[in-house]
Amino acid sequence: MKPISSVNGRAYPLGLKNVDTDIIIPAPWLKTISRSGLGKGAFEALREVPGNVFDDPAYAAAPILIAGDNFGCGSSREHAAWAMADLGISAVIAPSFSDIFSGNAFKNGLLAIVLPQAAIDRLMEVAQTDNIHIDLETQTVTTPFQDRFVFEIDPFRKHCLINGVDEIGLTLKSSDAISTYETKISAQQPWLTPNIA
Amino acid sequence: MPTPQTLYEKIWNAHVVEQRDDGTCLIFIDRHLVHEVTSPQAFEGLRVAGRRVRRPDLTLAVPDHNLPTTARLDGNGQHVPIADPESAQQLEALERNAPEFGIAYINATDIKQGIVHVVGPEQGFSLPGTTIVCGDSHTACHGGLGALAFGIGTSEVEHVLATQTLQLTRSKSMEVRVEGALGPGVSAKDVVLHITGVLGASGGTGHVIEYTGAVIRALSIEGRLTISNMAIEHGARAGLVAPDDTTFAYLKGRPMAPKGAQWDAAVAYWRSLATDAGAVYDKVVTINAADIGPSVTWGTSPEDVLPITGIVPDPSAFADPSKQDAARKSLAYMGLTPGTRMTDIEVQNIFIGSCTNSRIEDLRAAAAVLKGRKKADNIKWAIVVPGSGLVKHQAEAEGLDRIFIDAGLEWREPGCSACLGMNPDKVPAGERCASTSNRNFVGRQGPGARTHLVSPAMAAAAAVTGKLTDVRELTT
Ligand code: SF4
Numbered sequence: 001m002k003p004i005s006s007v008n009g010r011a012y013p014l015g016l017k018n019v020d021t022d023i024i025i026p027a028p029w030l031k032t033i034s035r036s037g038l039g040k041g042a043f044e045a046l047r048e049v050p051g052n053v054f055d056d057p058a059y060a061a062a063p064i065l066i067a068g069d070n071f072g073c074g075s076s077r078e079h080a081a082w083a084m085a086d087l088g089i090s091a092v093i094a095p096s097f098s099d100i101f102s103g104n105a106f107k108n109g110l111l112a113i114v115l116p117q118a119a120i121d122r123l124m125e126v127a128q129t130d131n132i133h134i135d136l137e138t139q140t141v142t143t144p145f146q147d148r149f150v151f152e153i154d155p156f157r158k159h160c161l162i163n164g165v166d167e168i169g170l171t172l173k174s175s176d177a178i179s180t181y182e183t184k185i186s187a188q189q190p191w192l193t194p195n196i197a
Numbered sequence: 198m199p200t201p202q203t204l205y206e207k208i209w210n211a212h213v214v215e216q217r218d219d220g221t222c223l224i225f226i227d228r229h230l231v232h233e234v235t236s237p238q239a240f241e242g243l244r245v246a247g248r249r250v251r252r253p254d255l256t257l258a259v260p261d262h263n264l265p266t267t268a269r270l271d272g273n274g275q276h277v278p279i280a281d282p283e284s285a286q287q288l289e290a291l292e293r294n295a296p297e298f299g300i301a302y303i304n305a306t307d308i309k310q311g312i313v314h315v316v317g318p319e320q321g322f323s324l325p326g327t328t329i330v331c332g333d334s335h336t337a338c339h340g341g342l343g344a345l346a347f348g349i350g351t352s353e354v355e356h357v358l359a360t361q362t363l364q365l366t367r368s369k370s371m372e373v374r375v376e377g378a379l380g381p382g383v384s385a386k387d388v389v390l391h392i393t394g395v396l397g398a399s400g401g402t403g404h405v406i407e408y409t410g411a412v413i414r415a416l417s418i419e420g421r422l423t424i425s426n427m428a429i430e431h432g433a434r435a436g437l438v439a440p441d442d443t444t445f446a447y448l449k450g451r452p453m454a455p456k457g458a459q460w461d462a463a464v465a466y467w468r469s470l471a472t473d474a475g476a477v478y479d480k481v482v483t484i485n486a487a488d489i490g491p492s493v494t495w496g497t498s499p500e501d502v503l504p505i506t507g508i509v510p511d512p513s514a515f516a517d518p519s520k521q522d523a524a525r526k527s528l529a530y531m532g533l534t535p536g537t538r539m540t541d542i543e544v545q546n547i548f549i550g551s552c553t554n555s556r557i558e559d560l561r562a563a564a565a566v567l568k569g570r571k572k573a574d575n576i577k578w579a580i581v582v583p584g585s586g587l588v589k590h591q592a593e594a595e596g597l598d599r600i601f602i603d604a605g606l607e608w609r610e611p612g613c614s615a616c617l618g619m620n621p622d623k624v625p626a627g628e629r630c631a632s633t634s635n636r637n638f639v640g641r642q643g644p645g646a647r648t649h650l651v652s653p654a655m656a657a658a659a660a661v662t663g664k665l666t667d668v669r670e671l672t673t
Contacts, residue, residue: 005557016526017519018398018498027619031263031283033237033290045640068519070399073432076334077235078350096399099368099434100348107352126455154366159508160567167352168248171360172301174215174223178251178362181214181225181245191455193254196301196320 072101311585321451498524573663
């Protein structure tokens with residue numbers, strides 16, 4: 001995973017609530033066996049509407065997306081995070097995210113930043129004309145107009161994002177603990193192993 | 198005396214391999230279901246890193262999302278090739294990856310093949326008290342058996358394949374208690390649609406929900422799976438129903454379930470999992486069964502639920518301005534006008550299937566309504582897609598297929614079908630579908646498709662009249 005510590009630039013002021021994974025990347029795009037190239041299908045249905053933010057030259061290649069409540073609800077498809085990354089988005093700011101999406105975003109170095117609705121409303125305004133700056137180290141979102149919003153992030157996730165940690169590699173360091181658990185549980189609950197013939 | 202614990206806490210605690218100082222836990226995963234859509238990049242990741250699958254014996258692969266539901270073998274018993282090259286490529290990838298990594302694979306023409314969430318319980322692969330994951334958000338389905346089951350993304354699929362664990366933080370717990378008894382024509386699907394309407398699409402975010410109360414206790418396993426299946430639609434990480442005698446009776450004798458003395462030991466353990474008296478949930482929501490009617494969605498979020506006797510709402514009636522905006526967009530997409538009676542809405546398509554409603558009971562409920570009737574003339578496309586080959590076989594043994602075919606519906610091969618617009622089964626743009634699936638998102642059943650989520654009996658009723666219909670008018 002690529003390390004990420006800050007994001008600076010324009011933001012798509014989407015603002016929409018309940019942006020589900022079928023909106024982010026519709027099912028026909030899920031047939032790929034690779035992680036890249038999905039940006040073309042990102043927000044396909046929204047982009048069919050003339051004047052949509054994604055095709056507005058003012059926001060061309062914006063690295064940030066601002067959305068409403070419950071962003072990324074719906075499916076577990078990580079293709080949603082891949083598609084957004086492929087579109088060049090590095091951070092999403094919303095009042096809340098679905099649990100699965102924020103996990104998937106994190107695993108792909110895409111920042112999912114939670115801020116209260118009032119902050120979102122202000123950022124939506126700023127995004128019309130100016131850049132937004134996100135700093136992971138200080139956990140802040142700032143604007144050229146002295147706005148400063150502090151966000152929470154799980155310390156472990158913060159560490160992994162800033163250092164670009166490979167989570168599987170990290171877990172494999174606990175192989176012995178996993179083996180100990182397996183030995184214990186197969187003694188206590190021998191029926192746990194399924195009869196897969 | 199030990200502190201009273203909820204079912205969720207008991208399962209969680211039993212699976213902690215390691216706990217970090219910040220509270221994140223390394224959680225052991227007992228069961229991993231793999232399908233063709235969310236796994237190719239995970240296997241590729243393993244290959245690139247030179248990693249193997251840690252516990253192939255806890256992993257089961259089955260194709261479902263992409264498979265066409267038309268005949269899979271021709272008259273000579275030869276495989277019918279899959280027309281869409283990308284779908285074919287994804288299915289071939291799973292067929293290759295499973296043996297390469299030593300994973301059991303149920304192929305497309307095996308009678309055991311079906312939707313992952315139908316196959317797991319049916320085979321006894323899914324068990325109470327286990328942790329189950331799958332790269333599909335409706336994995337919570339298995340919670341109907343009392344398993345802590347949740348959907349994961351592809352990176353997590355890779356993580357589980359490589360380590361048989363996940364790094365997780367504990368969720369909050371919520372009890373959704375459904376008291377009373379269901380009225381005629383009201384099924385598990387109506388209960389879960391109603392719950393989603395009450396909680397909202399994000400009402401359960403950050404929580405694992407345990408469904409309790411007299412209504413849940415009285416439900417069959419099929420019904421409980423339907424409820425837990427849609428936990429994600431109200432935002433919950435997972436859904437749970439405490440295992441009881443109904444659960445044990447369902448699982449006993451299933452091919453992959455424990456046998457003999459092992460079975461007895463397992464049941465004794467499963468009985469100990471029920472939430473202790475005095476255990477505290479972070480949140481409790483109580484629902485009265487008397488408030489639940491046959492339900493239907495009007496918008497493009499599963500929270501947009503109404504009883505079938507309702508009328509299309511006026512967006513300006515919602516208190517929340519962002520919901521007003523969302524409702525306006527939903528109605529524009531759905532082509533609906535506020536004030537229209539739900540029962541006046543014509544549909545052109547019927548889909549009976551998906552991991553929410555494709556088990557034998559669902560098909561029986563639909564067949565009971567369709568028996569001796571015909572689909573309305575304005576219904577252009579109506580399909581019944583059993584959840585697995587075994588469900589299909591059982592339904593045929595009971596003569597249900599004849600009822601569907603005589604009524605003018607198509608009887609298909611098992612798979613995800615029109616639940617998601619990925620395989621050839623799609624709803625045409627601008628047309629409506631009364632669907633027993635779980636999502637009414639924009640474009641979910643195909644670009645421009647308009648979905649109304651309903652129960653199997655309600656879908657059957659809509660097939661008969663050609664519009665959304667109160668099933669009670671056909672059955673009483
Ligand atoms: S039927 Fe639908 S929800 Fe269920 S596994 Fe298939 S695509 Fe997912």
